[in-house]
Amino acid sequence: xxxxxxxxxxxxxxxxxxxxxxxxxxxxxxxxxxxxxxxxxxxxxxxxxxxxxxxxxxxxxxxxxxxxxxxxxxxxxxxxxxxxxxxxxxxxxxxxxxxxxxxxxxxxxxxxxxxxxxxxxxxxxxxxxxxxxxxxxxxxxxxxxxxxxxxxxxxxxxxxxxxxxxxxxxxxxxxxxxxxxxxxxxxxxxxxxxxxxxxxxxxxxxxxxxxxxxxxxxxxxxxxxxxxxxxxxxxxxxxxxxxxxxxxxxxxxxxxxxxxxxxxxxxxxxxxxxxxxxxxxxxxxxxxxxxxxxxxxxxxxxxxxxxxxxxxxxxxxxxxxxxxxxxxxxxxxxxxxx
Amino acid sequence: xxxxxxxxxxxxxxxxxxxxxxxxxxxxxxxxxxxxxxxxxxxxxxxxxxxxxxxxxxxxxxxxxxxxxxxxxxxxxxxxxxxxxxxxxxxxxxxxxxxxxxxxxxxxxxxxxxxxxxxxxxxxxxxxxxxxxxxxxxxxxxxxxxxxxxxxxxxxxxxxxxxxxxxxxxxxxxxxxxxxxxxxxxxxxxxxxxxxxxxxxxxxxxxxxxxxxxxxxxxxxxxxxxxxxxxxxxxxxxxxxxxxxxxxxxxxxxxxxxxxxxxxxxxxxxxxxxxxxxxxxxxxxxxxxxxxxxxxxxxxxxxxxxxxxxxxxxxxxxxxxxxxxxxxxxxxxxxxxxxxxxxxxxxxxxxxxxxxxxxxxxxxxxxxxxxxxxxxxxxxxxxxxxxxxxxxxxxxxxxxxxxxxxxxxxxxxxxxxxxxxxxxxxxxxxxxxx
Numbered sequence: 001x002x003x004x005x006x007x008x009x010x011x012x013x014x015x016x017x018x019x020x021x022x023x024x025x026x027x028x029x030x031x032x033x034x035x036x037x038x039x040x041x042x043x044x045x046x047x048x049x050x051x052x053x054x055x056x057x058x059x060x061x062x063x064x065x066x067x068x069x070x071x072x073x074x075x076x077x078x079x080x081x082x083x084x085x086x087x088x089x090x091x092x093x094x095x096x097x098x099x100x101x102x103x104x105x106x107x108x109x110x111x112x113x114x115x116x117x118x119x120x121x122x123x124x125x126x127x128x129x130x131x132x133x134x135x136x137x138x139x140x141x142x143x144x145x146x147x148x149x150x151x152x153x154x155x156x157x158x159x160x161x162x163x164x165x166x167x168x169x170x171x172x173x174x175x176x177x178x179x180x181x182x183x184x185x186x187x188x189x190x191x192x193x194x195x196x197x198x199x200x201x202x203x204x205x206x207x208x209x210x211x212x213x214x215x216x217x218x219x220x221x222x223x224x225x226x227x228x229x230x231x232x233x234x235x236x237x238x239x240x241x242x243x244x245x246x247x248x249x250x251x252x253x254x255x256x257x258x259x260x261x262x263x264x265x266x267x268x269x270x271x272x273x274x275x276x277x278x279x280x281x282x283x284x285x286x287x288x289x290x291x292x293x294x295x296x297x298x299x300x301x302x303x304x305x306x307x308x309x310x311x312x313x314x315x316x317x318x319x320x321x322x323x324x325x326x327x328x329x330x331x332x333x334x335x336x337x338x
Numbered sequence: 339x340x341x342x343x344x345x346x347x348x349x350x351x352x353x354x355x356x357x358x359x360x361x362x363x364x365x366x367x368x369x370x371x372x373x374x375x376x377x378x379x380x381x382x383x384x385x386x387x388x389x390x391x392x393x394x395x396x397x398x399x400x401x402x403x404x405x406x407x408x409x410x411x412x413x414x415x416x417x418x419x420x421x422x423x424x425x426x427x428x429x430x431x432x433x434x435x436x437x438x439x440x441x442x443x444x445x446x447x448x449x450x451x452x453x454x455x456x457x458x459x460x461x462x463x464x465x466x467x468x469x470x471x472x473x474x475x476x477x478x479x480x481x482x483x484x485x486x487x488x489x490x491x492x493x494x495x496x497x498x499x500x501x502x503x504x505x506x507x508x509x510x511x512x513x514x515x516x517x518x519x520x521x522x523x524x525x526x527x528x529x530x531x532x533x534x535x536x537x538x539x540x541x542x543x544x545x546x547x548x549x550x551x552x553x554x555x556x557x558x559x560x561x562x563x564x565x566x567x568x569x570x571x572x573x574x575x576x577x578x579x580x581x582x583x584x585x586x587x588x589x590x591x592x593x594x595x596x597x598x599x600x601x602x603x604x605x606x607x608x609x610x611x612x613x614x615x616x617x618x619x620x621x622x623x624x625x626x627x628x629x630x631x632x633x634x635x636x637x638x639x640x641x642x643x644x645x646x647x648x649x650x651x652x653x654x655x656x657x658x659x660x661x662x663x664x665x666x667x668x669x670x671x672x673x674x675x676x677x678x679x680x681x682x683x684x685x686x687x688x689x690x691x692x693x694x695x696x697x698x699x700x701x702x703x704x705x706x707x708x709x710x711x712x713x714x715x716x717x718x719x720x721x722x723x724x725x726x727x728x729x730x731x732x733x734x735x736x737x738x739x740x741x742x743x744x745x746x747x748x749x750x751x752x753x754x755x756x757x758x759x760x761x762x763x764x765x766x767x768x769x770x771x772x
Contacts, residue, residue, distance in 0.1 A: 204736025
């Protein structure tokens with residue numbers, strides 16, 4: 001009798017607890033957005049000397065805050081590790097996770113997350129010392145390779161060498177920082193991880209020109225922001241903030257000119273719809289009419305964010321490549337805003 | 339009469355000691371070159387020390403303090419000290435030392451952290467040095483609540499009401515203990531405190547701050563804590579709470595009451611059988627599954643509880659060692675004097691048992707303080723977590739040793755101080771049974 005009551009009480013707590021109220025309302029009531037980011041990943045999320053977070057993923061959160069509040073600083077960052085990111089999101093410790101997370105089937109379905117799109121197409125690559133004279137990963141037969149244990153990159157590496165009928169000698173490494181030290185100390189001929197990670201590792205080298213990133217990409221790592229299942233309106237907002245950043249670049253809207261473009265309707269109806277000078281599209285998702293203007297003005301379009309944090313003029317020096325707009329032969333593509 | 343005397347009438351002049359006694363040379367001869375093997379070992383160790391210093395010191399001193407990025411360091415150092423020099427880039431410490439100490443605590447509120455730290459030393463002083471006036475202990479009792487308020491901010495009513503609840507609970511316990519006996523007193527007092535904490539404190543605090551006076555200072559969120567501030571908060575709370583809990587557990591394990599004994603043994607063996615990392619993951623991840631979604635259970639509080647439980651289990655075993663080392667006659671003496679259980683423990687057994695356990699207790703403390711760096715694995719930005727975050731800044735990407743060296747140096751200061759205090763205490767109490 002008592003036990004049955006106890007079970008009923010516990011069940012009641014879970015049922016009432018799991019009925020989420022609308023995330024947007026919670027965020028509005030709180031007065032700021034809470035965003036889960038990496039505890040530190042070069043170019044994607046890192047705190048500066050003043051404790052202000054900056055980076056590619058951080059800027060997405062700032063754009064979302066600007067869309068909701070008109071203020072890109074109305075956001076609080078919670079650093080999470082790779083291990084606790086999904087549970088922390090599920091538990092509601094923050095509203096959105098932007099932590100260079102690969103979109104996979106099981107994360108989408110089994111872990112009950114909603115991925116909002118892809119803001120960076122990454123993929124596993126190889127880096128070697130320039131004096132090896134290797135120009136392609138297919139010449140790596142018999143090489144020793146530094147590899148992080150227990151990751152998908154380890155499995156991808158095995159697959160790649162098997163498919164190409166080559167052999168290799170793995171040098172197992174615990175984490176990225178150690179891999180860096182080992183590779184620079186010539187403990188292995190090649191180092192393999194995501195290409196953005198390779199680029200930042202290369203940038204940290206005493207003399208980056210001593211190392212080359214090989215052209216082959218051996219896996220797909222589409223990275224993007226995600227929210228928990230159960231609040232579709234909130235997912236829509238996050239998805240269309242990402243899309244607005246991409247559309248803005250496509251239409252040539254930048255942080256410098258967006259205010260002027262929004263002052264009066266232009267000849268391009270999609271720009272007008274996005275910037276709120278035509279129609280009342282923002283109402284459909286519960287955002288203020290000038291949300292896109294605010295976020296583009298304060299954070300910039302997709303291209304600006306890319307160039308500022310990880311582009312060719314930063315020490316990381318990534319080219320746009322597949323992350324260029326579809327109109328330039330890349331994969332970055334947003335559905336129409338109508 | 340002859341003036342032959344058989345006893346010398348004047349003193350001989352005192353002579354200098356043999357050259358090898360009490361002089362530096364003698365010390366060296368005696369300690370370092372007392373035989374062929376020792377001489378060889380001395381020379382080899384000396385060469386090793388010289389070799390190590392020769393490779394480390396240039397790195398430490400041929401360094402840059404002013405650069406703004408690792409890239410600049412690498413350009414500036416060869417320019418200043420000559421081609422091919424590789425020195426430390428201490429500039430990263432100069433730029434980030436405040437962050438390493440205070441985490442993301444608001445800059446204009448640093449004084450609150452400093453004040454809390456100074457007050458902590460004052461609160462610790464009467465516990466560490468018995469010569470100080472005993473009235474200071476009242477401040478030590480109030481300090482945890484004051485420190486919490488200073489660090490996290492908000493209204494003072496919450497910590498005040500919590501403290502008041504504890505005091506009232508204790509008074510009720512005292513009152514009932516004298517009139518109705520120990521058991522009733524303990525049960526009523528404990529229940530009262532638990533109910534007050536769960537149901538009373540927050541509503542009354544809200545009511546008082548809204549209707550009487552807020553008495554509030556600016557709130558600082560747990561996410562803004564980091565660096566050594568976080569280490570010291572977790573370490574100090576863990577240390578302060580684990581000693582009393584550990585004593586109770588140790589007494590419980592030696593108790594004759596079956597239920598108490600099995601509970602304590604079960605707790606100690608369970609916690610000691612599980613790595614601290616696992617407990618931290620439970621705190622950061624698993625608890626979220628058990629608590630209703632949306633529950634805001636502070637992450638620092640969760641971690642502090644886990645660290646305290648972990649340390650208490652180890653502490654209990656250290657103290658049990660002290661209890662076991664005490665001759666049986668001491669327990670029997672307590673009984674023979676007609677003291678009840680708590681009195682004989684408090685007055686006879688524990689003072690001696692704790693004295694024996696001091697080295698073990700302090701080494702558990704030091705271990706606990708160093709273990710606080712494990713919280714970086716669950717995403718809290720303690721000094722180790724912050725050094726990873728700093729490395730991920732594009733300006734400092736690739737810097738490793740400088741940050742670790744700095745963190746290690748600060749930890750050394752704390753741990754060395756604890757270790758010296760333990761030696762002082764042992765000397766004062768003369769723990770060795772000589």
